[in-house]
Amino acid sequence: MVKELKRKHRLDMLGLVETKRQLVTRFDVLKIWRNGCAEWEYVESDGVSGGLLLMWDDGFFKMGNCYKGERWLCVEGILTENSINCAFFLVYGAHTRDEKRVVWEELSYIGGLCPGACCFLGDFNEIRQVEERRALESLPLSAQDYKNWIHDMGLVDLPISDRKFIWFRGQSCSRIDRVLVSLKWLEAFPETRLRGGPRGLSDHYPIIVEEKRLRDGSRPFRSLDSWFTHEGFLRMVREEWKWLGEVQFTDKLKALTVPLGKWHKDNFGDMDKKILKFEEEIQKIDDMVGNGSYDGTVEARKKALVTCCGKWYVRKELHWKQMSRSRHAKDMDKSTRYFHNLASVRRRNNRIDTLVINGRLVRNQAKIKITIREFYKDLYHQERSLEVGFRDGLVERISEEDSLALELLSSPEKVKEAVWDYCESSKAPRCDGYNMNFIKKCWTDIGSDFTAAVLGFF
Template identity: 75%
Template sequence: MVKELKRKYRLDMLGLVETKRQLVTRFDVVKIWGNGCVGWEYVESVGASGGLLLMWDDGFFKMRNCYKSERWLCVEGVLPENNINCTFFLVYGAHTRGEKLAVWEELSYMAGLCPGTCCFFGDFNEIGQVEERGQSCSRIDRALVSLEWLEAFPETRLRGGPRGLSDHCPIIVEEKRLRDGARPFRSLDSWFTHEGFLRLAKEEWKGLGEIPFTDKLRALMAPLGRWHREIFGDMDKKILRFEEEIQKIDDMVGNGNYDGTVEARRKPLVTCCEKWYVRDMDKNTRHFHNLASARRRNNMIDSLLINGRMIRNQARIKLAIREFYKDLYHQERSPEVGFRDGLVERISEEDSIALEMLPSPEEVK
C-alpha cells in the first residue's frame, strides 16, 4: 500500500497506525520510504497491538521537538521552503469511552502547548454524527487542521486513497503549492523477481552512453514502463477493475445505501484481488498478516445492545454472549410423574385382569 501511494503521489510526510512493532530501526524506515533522506519518530506497540510511525522528507520538514504518548505522536518544527512553524499529530484513538476522553484531553493540552499551524491525522476511532457509522464501516480515519493552517495553506484538500483489502483507506492531505518538482524514479519489487528485468535494465543502461546519472534514470523510465505494461499489464488492469468496484461498494455503504447483497458482492471481489496479489505481486508475508488482522477486526464484536443499552466493555460483552447461548441451548428437566403423585388414577383389579386376558376368537375376527 505504501509503494502504491508513493507511486501515485508525492509524499512529504507519511504516518502509519497500528505498526505492531516494538522496535523500529533506520533500516525499516529506509525500506518503507525508499531512500535515506528521511526523518522519523515512532511509538512502540504494546505487545502485538498499537504502534505509531511518522516519517517525513528531510527537505520538507525540520523537527525541533517531539512529544509522545501511547495513543499519539507529535512532532513540532519548521517547513524550510516557506519558513512556517508547523506541528503534526499522528493519532490512534482509543476504543473505550473513558480512554477516548483521556486522549482528547491530552491532545487539547498539547494543542495549547503548540499553538499555530497544526495538523492532526490518523485513526481517531470517533464519528462526528450517527449517520457516519455504516453497517460494515465507519468514517473514523480523519485529518483535522487549525484555522492557522488554513490561513497558511488555503489550497488544502483531503482525499481518500485506495482501500484495497484493508478495512481502512489512506487519507491524503494535499496542498497544491507543495506539489511542484520533478517526478522521482520508482521501481516495483515484482520487477526484480522477473528473469527478464535485469537483462533489460543492463542493455538499456549500456545503450545510454556517457550521460549524467539522473538523465540515465529519466531515460530508463520509458523502456521500463513499456516492459511493465507488456509483462504485467493485464494483471494491473484486472486488479484495478476489482479495486474500483470495491471502492464503489465502500462508497455506497459509507453513504448509507446498504442491503444484504452489498457485502455478498464485496467478498468475491476481495477474494479475486487476494488471488492476483498472491500469484503475481510481491511475495510479502506482511500481506498475509494484514489479511489475518483484517479478518480478526471484522469478526470482533466491539459493542452490543443489551436490554436496550449499548455496551462496549469486552468482559461484559463476553459474559452476555455466553449467558445468551447458555439459556438458548440448555436442556430443560422433565418432570417425573408417578402413580403416587395423584396425577394418574389406579385402575380396578377387574380392569387389570381384563387387560391381561387373551383376546377371544370373536374379538380377533
C-alpha cells in the first residue's frame, strides 16, 4: 500500500506499508525513486509479514530524529522550504485489541516528543464509524479505543473526497487507511487534501496527500459581529440605509452588502498586519525606554498603542469565534488560535471538492455550484395545489372573535419579542448572510424605518 505526499504535482515523500522486506538498500530505493535525491528510513518485516518504508526528497525534508516501533515509523525534522518543524508517522495497525492498544500507547508517547506539526498516515487496521465497513451493524470495542486515542491526541481525520472505501477483498470493503493530522499541521497547511490513486493489483487504494488551494470563486457575504466594535459602523449603516431609499426590504439588504464589503476591506482588512504594526510600534517604544529615552509623551503614546492593539485582539477573537461556530464559545477562555483551528476544520469538512453528476466525477467548482443550486430549486419548487373552499365541508365556521384575532397585525413589540427570544444571534434566517445579531442591533440603532421593514420581513 502506498501513501504519497505531493506538492505542486511533485512527489516529495512516499510511504510504503507491508513491504515484506527485512532489508531495504539504496538500490531498492533508487528503483522506486529514480532521480537519486532520496533519503529513507524503514522498519524491517517479520518474515514476509509487515514492513514499512518512508522515502523523501532530500531537498524537501531534513530529518533530525528517527523513532521506530514494530508497527510504526516516525521521522522528525524540518521542511526546508518554510523551516517548519514537523513529524511524519507511517503506521501499520495491529489486528487484535490488545496489540492495537500497545500501538496507540507507543504513538502517544512518541507524539509527545514531537512538538511540531504531526501527520499520521497509513493502514490503521481500524474504523471509526459503522459506515466505514460494509454490512457492519455495530462497532467493535477496539474501534472505541481508536476513537479515544484520536481524541486524546487532538488529531483531525482528513476526509477523502473521491471514494468511500479504501480496502477491498472479495465482497468486503472498509476504510482502514487514513491520514490524521494535528491542529498545528492544519495551522501550517490549511489546504491539505486527500484523494485516491489507482488500486492496480493491490487490495488497498493509495492515498495521495496534497497541499493546494482550490479556486472556488468569490466568498459569499456574511455579516460579522466584530464590526460592531468599530465606533463608526452603525453610523455608516444608518446613512447607507437612508440613502438606498424606498425599496423592498430584501432588495435593500442585498444592495447594502456592497458598501458593507467596501467598508470591511477599508477598516478590517488584514487584521494580522494591523496587529503586527501595533506590536512593532510598542516594541520600538520599549527599546527607547531601555535606552533611557522616556518622558510623558512616550508614556502616553505607549498607552494609546496598547489600547488600540487590545481592540484589534478583541476583534480578531470575535471574528474567529464566529467563524468557528463553537457551541462552547461562552465557556472558553480567550483563545483566538483555538477558534481559528475549529473554523479551518469546519470549512474543510463542509467543502465539496468533487461531485458525481450524471454518473461522472466532476471537480469543476463552478459546475458543482450550478448543479447543487438547480437540484434544490427543483426539490423545493412550489407545486400547484387544489383550491378548497369553505363550502366543501372541510372547514368549519369560526367565531367572530377568533376571526378578528386572526386578522390583527402583530405589534412591533410582539415581533421584537419573538426575534429577541427565539432567534439565536449567530444564525442567519436567510441565505443572504445577515445574522440575527445584525438585525437586532440595527433594529435598536436605526429606528422606525428599519423596524417597519423587519415587520414585513418576518
